[in-house]
Amino acid sequence: MSTLTLTNVSYTYRGAKKPAVSNVNCSFEPGRLYAIIGPSGSGKSTLLSMMAGLDLPTEGTIAFDGQSIADMDLDRYRRECIAMIFQMFHLFPLLTVLENVCYPMELCGVKPADAKPHAERLLKSVGITKSR
Numbered sequence: 001m002s003t004l005t006l007t008n009v010s011y012t013y014r015g016a017k018k019p020a021v022s023n024v025n026c027s028f029e030p031g032r033l034y035a036i037i038g039p040s041g042s043g044k045s046t047l048l049s050m051m052a053g054l055d056l057p058t059e060g061t062i063a064f065d066g067q068s069i070a071d072m073d074l075d076r077y078r079r080e081c082i083a084m085i086f087q088m089f090h091l092f093p094l095l096t097v098l099e100n101v102c103y104p105m106e107l108c109g110v111k112p113a114d115a116k117p118h119a120e121r122l123l124k125s126v127g128i129t130k131s132r
């Protein structure tokens with residue numbers, strides 16, 4: 001488990017007159033739940049996109065376990081260090097819930113026989129169990 005630290009993080013979309021996210025400083029500790037709340041257009045999705053490594057801040061730094069993600073291989077960061085569930089889930093519709101959770105693990109080289117019980121544990125921890 002790792003800490004994600006945001007330092008003076010801002011993001012200005014190209015051509016925009018003012019930043020969508022302005023000077024955010026916070027730290028996300030392992031094992032805790034956080035909620036980012038704010039009105040529509042206040043920058044929640046923009047902030048989450050940067051935390052997920054889909055985009056980099058136009059100012060400031062995001063560090064994963066002390067290392068700036070700007071200095072990391074972002075493909076690896078997205079694959080192995082962070083996960084994002086979108087408002088539109090983008091699940092694979094032809095796979096089961098369990099298979100959707102197993103798939104990214106298998107992309108990282110986890111054997112299907114190991115991925116399945118781990119995925120079952122993760123799903124159970126959020127109250128999703130087999131109905132039959």
Ligand SMILES: Nc1ncnc2c1ncn2[C@@H]1O[C@H](COP(=O)(O)OP(=O)(O)OP(=O)(O)O)[C@@H](O)[C@H]1O
Binds near residue numbers: 038039041043046047
């Ligand atoms: N691709 C984009 N190009 C330019 N401006 C954008 C883009 N995406 C978002 N914005 C602008 O950035 C600001 C923050 O938008 P963002 O989508 O991050 O807000 P939000 O808090 O997630 O809103 P919602 O609650 O509606 O999901 C808004 O002013 C929005 O119009």
Ligand SMILES: [Mg+2]
Binds near residue numbers: 044045046
């Ligand atoms: Mg949003």
